[in-house]
Amino acid sequence: MHTGELLGSGRTADVFAIDDRWVLRQYRDGGDAAPEAAVMSYLADHGYPVPRLRRPTAHGDTAVARTRLEMQRLTGPSMVTALEQGAITPEAAGAMLADLLRRLHAIPARLSADPADRLLHLDLHPENVMLMPDGPVVIDWSTADEGRPGLDWAMSALILAEVAVAPVAVAEGARIGLTSLLRHADPGVRLGDAGSGHLARARTRRAADPHLTESEVRLLGDAVALVHEVEASIRR
Ligand SMILES: Nc1ncnc2c1ncn2[C@@H]1O[C@H](COP(=O)(O)OP(=O)(O)O)[C@@H](O)[C@H]1O
Numbered sequence: 001m002h003t004g005e006l007l008g009s010g011r012t013a014d015v016f017a018i019d020d021r022w023v024l025r026q027y028r029d030g031g032d033a034a035p036e037a038a039v040m041s042y043l044a045d046h047g048y049p050v051p052r053l054r055r056p057t058a059h060g061d062t063a064v065a066r067t068r069l070e071m072q073r074l075t076g077p078s079m080v081t082a083l084e085q086g087a088i089t090p091e092a093a094g095a096m097l098a099d100l101l102r103r104l105h106a107i108p109a110r111l112s113a114d115p116a117d118r119l120l121h122l123d124l125h126p127e128n129v130m131l132m133p134d135g136p137v138v139i140d141w142s143t144a145d146e147g148r149p150g151l152d153w154a155m156s157a158l159i160l161a162e163v164a165v166a167p168v169a170v171a172e173g174a175r176i177g178l179t180s181l182l183r184h185a186d187p188g189v190r191l192g193d194a195g196s197g198h199l200a201r202a203r204t205r206r207a208a209d210p211h212l213t214e215s216e217v218r219l220l221g222d223a224v225a226l227v228h229e230v231e232a233s234i235r236r
């Protein structure tokens, strides 16, 4: 039931147009979309900008139906496209990611009883933010989990750093975005601090990500070093 045009394809899912208002997101690997639907409904109830779900839960009882979510069609552009087109600066993008993380972590955790835990996105980077006229909307909640906010900051920082150390044209922009992200982080957020261990945990998670290419994994050490360096330069 691929109802329409393929709008986007990330590393885990394909997104098809249903009509002008709705899209169908479908996991390619047969993953269960129900936990993601629960997270998105909870966040929408707390006023966080996520695509509206057409139905509150993943529906249908077949294995294929469970891999699907129907949600609001976001016309975008994505933050990546806006950066490529020069519609926003890397500095503004980093500040916007920081604001989205801060707002997410202001919401109480949905499941955890530990008062220090929050809902974490764990893959909040420019491909997963759609810029709408009334503000950014965060997509792709497949990696969401609960835990300490520092891990979410570390994941976003590391993903930007991976681009910044890669031999790509947008490396310099990614470095500026990373610097802006960390400059706009709460003063209590410490990623490279040996005590917090957030950056080390983020590295472990990225290294275990089956969607990372070999060359991306090889650059992880350089990316971690860059996050340390940028964080130290800001806190100096
Ligand atoms: N609600 C939506 N409206 C329009 N396009 C979307 C929507 N959700 C996702 N997309 C597009 O599909 C792509 C893949 O979706 P995403 O949820 O990020 O899956 P993945 O886990 O594969 O990255 C996105 O980068 C975006 O271009």
Ligand SMILES: [Mg+2]
Residues within 6 Å of the ligand: 010, 011, 127, 128, 140
């Ligand atoms: Mg994505």
